[in-house]
Amino acid sequence: MDDDYYLSCEEDEEEEEDDYDKVDYDQYEQAQREETTKSTSRIMTNESLVAAQKEVLARVMELLTLKKSQARTLLIHYQWNVDKLLDVYSERGKDSLFKTAGLTVFSHTSLSESRYSLRKKMTCEICMDDDLQSYTMTRMDCGHCFCNNCWKEHFTVKINEGMSKRITCMAHKCNAICDEDVVKKLVYPELAEKFDRFLVESYVDDNKRVKWCPSTPHCGNAIRREDDGGEVECSCGHQFCFSCLSESHSPCSCLMWKLWKKKCEDESETLNWITVHTRMCPKCSKSVQRSDGCNLMTCICGQHFCWLCGGATGLSHTGTTIDGHSCGKFKEEKVKQIEIAKRDLKRYTHYYHQYRSHTDSSKQEFKLRESVREKVASLSEKTLKSEQKWASNGADLLFRSRKVLSYTYVFAFYMFGEELFKDEMSDEEREMKKILFENLQQQLIGYIESLSKTLNQPFDDYSSDELEKMSDETMRFGIVVDNLCKEMYECIENELLGPTVAGHNHSIAPYRSEGIEKAIEFWC
Ligand SMILES: [Zn+2]
Ligand SMILES: [Zn+2]
Ligand SMILES: [Zn+2]
Ligand SMILES: [Zn+2]
Ligand SMILES: [Zn+2]
Ligand SMILES: [Zn+2]
Ligand SMILES: [Zn+2]
Structure with missing residues (x-):
């Protein structure tokens, strides 16, 4: 696919669209079909956890002629990484292997010994x-x-x-x-059962490659993943980040997401608001909110004071001056502090609103996925249902890309802010990169909205001609949306995070056209 396709599609869509749609759409379908075979994540139910653990234990017991509890102690020490354990064994021998895990090889006679x-x-x-x-x-x-x-x-x-x-x-x-x-x-038997459960859980708790699905209420599954980090979908439908176990948040890094969630929850923004919109009464120290443009403030304690400097005054005043009060005592530092709070609040509010509005849309589009599937199911017999996969695929893509879009605002908030990347680039550089990124965001918004509008049509009683037109549009917008998402991730990797030093602390789960990787059922 030509990189500039979405930029030029309005002019030359006539000649090119058919070919491109066919080719890419087939690839898209192909990607979906191959998903299960190349998935690196496995669902582990309680039974498969027990089975997997047993298998590993048996292997270590046999290879090293150990008792079960010894094998388990070793495995817990090596975080259930058998290969690493065996490496240490072959390189440094049994004694060293045991010593590092706090085990001692005991050889003593059993209870049948005569003195007992x-x-x-x-x-x-x-x-x-x-x-x-x-x-x-x-x-x-x-x-x-x-x-x-x-x-x-x-x-x-x-x-x-x-x-x-x-x-x-x-x-x-x-x-x-x-x-x-x-x-x-x-x-007691109940305690033995509890003990057994702990032992099974240790397979997950001490294992770097296995994590409990963080769904609430807990679905009971654990997921084993061969790749580091990334995002995964449990069979219960919950999508999460394998590194930090939060809901999936790509292209925002784990650190950015953690800071953002805290920011949305805690007081820092409220504090900024208070700094900008209120002053402390000089008599009783209560915060007083300014109600109109007038500089004379009146506290509920009855004290009058000046909005600009916070100094106590009398009541008599005009819009700009207060009788007997000569202002100008307003310390420069205080002015600066208020200016910074004002700017930070404005910036945060901007990004928060964008983030929220796209998150809200993604909730709508989550439901749209269902209703699109229902409409497809209700289509009359004459329009072959198997040909309507474009609709559900389009709705899936819409939901996914909308989520990506909403997280790009969190990413941008930190990438172009001062908290994490202050000294990484000059102001001009920052501004240029911000424009580049926002340009991509704007294009993505446009096509996502078009895709959304297209899929929201009441197509359940469309004629086959109308359906064909709708499917053409859905696929055309879908391809552009998919490409823009890819381009956005490339921009983040090559232009934004890549060149910075701090960028190395931010690993971003990759974008996948076929969606977040689904963990598949585990068979032993
Ligand atoms: Zn002892
Ligand atoms: Zn005793
Ligand atoms: Zn789950
Ligand atoms: Zn994360
Ligand atoms: Zn007061
Ligand atoms: Zn007044
Ligand atoms: Zn004053």
Whole structure:
């Protein structure tokens, strides 16, 4: 596709549009079909989590001839990255591997040892009971032996504290991890179940590649992803950023998004508003809002004062002067502070309104996706339904690109503001880049609105001619929207973030014509 196509499509659409539409539309369809095969994200339900974990544990147990609890301790230490674990093993050997994970290889004789013979009375060093049979005692791998009641109490406390992934031995200064089978055998069944659940969850919690879907209410799924970062869609429909687990926010970086959310929530903008619109009463220190253009302020305490300098005055005044009050005491610093607050407030308000209005539209267009599908389903038999994919594809693209558009305002707020990129470019440079970016934004808005208008037509009782016209338009606008989105991301990468030093702290989830990657079901 020619890069300038959308700029020139109005002049030469007659000759070119048919070919371009066909070619690109096929590619677009192709991209959608290939999605599932090249997806790098997998859905993991509770069952597949258990299965995947079992498989990894079995592999490590077999390769290194270990007990399950030892294998688990190692895996938790290596964040369930088997390859890394095996690398350390082959490079540095078993002892080193164990040492780094806080494990010790113990070789001691088992309970059948003669000095623990059935007849001999034993003492538990914890409760000091000295009249114990050996079968009421349990010896851990580290060699420490205590009575079952003491162990049970220890495990119960630890599980209830939520520390069950690594329950260490009770002996003073012994850091050995207790055998999970012994733990489960000694505690109450409900607790053993809870313990099991913790162990399964540790596969997600300590695993860099696996994260819980952050949907609320939680859908129960975890997602395993082979690529770093990026955005993903869970089978429950929730789309989120794999790096920060917020809702998807590309082309805004995680840091920008975090700052923006905080800004929208907290007091900083309210404070700016107060600085700009109110003055503190010199007598009682209450904030007083200016109600008209007059410089004389009156507090509810009865005190009159001057809007310009905040100094106490009498009541008698004209529009510009207050009797007996000579102003000019208004400190320069205060003026500056108010000017900055005013400018920041204005800037934030501008970007916030753009962001909000496109976010609101995207909510409408989320519903439009459904209604478009319903209309397609209700089309009469004579218009083949299979040919109406352009409608639902168009509605999906509309929703997606609108979201991209709304996040570009958050991106622009930080890119061209002073908070993150102040010293990265000269004022002239900043202005030029801002114009370039806003130009793309404006073009994108235009085509998104056209696409939206087209798809909002009541096409369920259109004739086939009308339908054809609508599908042509939808596809034409869709291709331009898609290309503009791509161009916008290229601009961000090559012109805006790329050349700056701070830009390296901002990784942007890539734009995908086919939409946010859908995690696919996991089969073991
Ligand atoms: Zn005891
Ligand atoms: Zn011990
Ligand atoms: Zn989910
Ligand atoms: Zn993020
Ligand atoms: Zn007052
Ligand atoms: Zn007045
Ligand atoms: Zn004054």
